[in-house]
Amino acid sequence: SSSWVACYRFTHFPRFESQIFPPARLFWLLWHFRLTSKNRALNSPGSCVLLGIAIVLIARNIRWKLDPEDAPISSLANDFVNVVYAIALGLMVVGVQGGYSEVQELVMHEAYTVGEVFIDAYGLSEPTRSNVQNYAEKYANSVVDDEWDKIREGRREVSTSNIILDKLIFEIVKFNPGTNGEVAVHAEILAQVNQLHDFRRERLHMGSEGLGVVTWLVVICGAIITIGLSGFHRTESASTHYLIISIMTSMLGLMIFLIVAMDRPLWGDFSISKSPFTEVLSDIERWKSDFGQPNNFIIKR
Numbered sequence: 001s002s003s004w005v006a007c008y009r010f011t012h013f014p015r016f017e018s019q020i021f022p023p024a025r026l027f028w029l030l031w032h033f034r035l036t037s038k039n040r041a042l043n044s045p046g047s048c049v050l051l052g053i054a055i056v057l058i059a060r061n062i063r064w065k066l067d068p069e070d071a072p073i074s075s076l077a078n079d080f081v082n083v084v085y086a087i088a089l090g091l092m093v094v095g096v097q098g099g100y101s102e103v104q105e106l107v108m109h110e111a112y113t114v115g116e117v118f119i120d121a122y123g124l125s126e127p128t129r130s131n132v133q134n135y136a137e138k139y140a141n142s143v144v145d146d147e148w149d150k151i152r153e154g155r156r157e158v159s160t161s162n163i164i165l166d167k168l169i170f171e172i173v174k175f176n177p178g179t180n181g182e183v184a185v186h187a188e189i190l191a192q193v194n195q196l197h198d199f200r201r202e203r204l205h206m207g208s209e210g211l212g213v214v215t216w217l218v219v220i221c222g223a224i225i226t227i228g229l230s231g232f233h234r235t236e237s238a239s240t241h242y243l244i245i246s247i248m249t250s251m252l253g254l255m256i257f258l259i260v261a262m263d264r265p266l267w268g269d270f271s272i273s274k275s276p277f278t279e280v281l282s283d284i285e286r287w288k289s290d291f292g293q294p295n296n297f298i299i300k301r
Helices: 002-012 027-033 037-061 068-123 128-152 160-173 180-208 213-231 238-263 275-291
Strands: none
Touching: 037 213, 037 238, 068 128, 068 180, 068 213, 068 238, 068 275, 128 160, 128 180, 128 275, 160 180, 213 238
């Protein structure tokens, strides 16, 4: 399927995506990011449940059972591992949620800054006013229509948005104010486009970066150890044993799924919405209707 094709491309041609993440990535994680939202929602819990059932099945088939005198120390070890792993997993969930919220704020700041540049440009003289407004609108459209979906799919290519933003900045820099009012507006817009450039860089970097390979190895190895210890605590009833381990592992899988879904805020079906940019584009259409259209201007690529 397309998920496995994407994994093959990532793992066999690492330089193709080298601008987003280091070449060496776990095969399972790359495949996981390419799944649809429905499949991804089932993948992590399902994998953990299957692992737990397999461990219980092996333990019961080989008739492995703790001696009564070993039960206290085994329970103590099991509780210790569960607590340590639960704390580590909880800290990771809090960390990725914090990063997700931070990127959400960056997206809003970037989009709203585009709107501020557009509306403030009414204070400049022609042709700079029309040029700046056209560049600002075209930048927002490029992010919404082209760049957002590419990043959502894990691709990082030279975007048209970069070119448009460079032209927007150059248009402001080369402007020579003719009145005191234009001096004030020019200084404000220059500060805004510099902020816009910073917001964009931070969004692209933080939105496409996630937990490292070592961290994911700890998560996966910790899950195997935790499930393994729990699975070998045999109960007399086989159905009760399978039920308990299924509940435990499904909860563990949900936590891992949450980390995967929010780890790279701009990736996948659970990525951050581009609605702030669409809202700004709606505002731009309203401003053009209320205050007048910029002069016709053709941007040469």
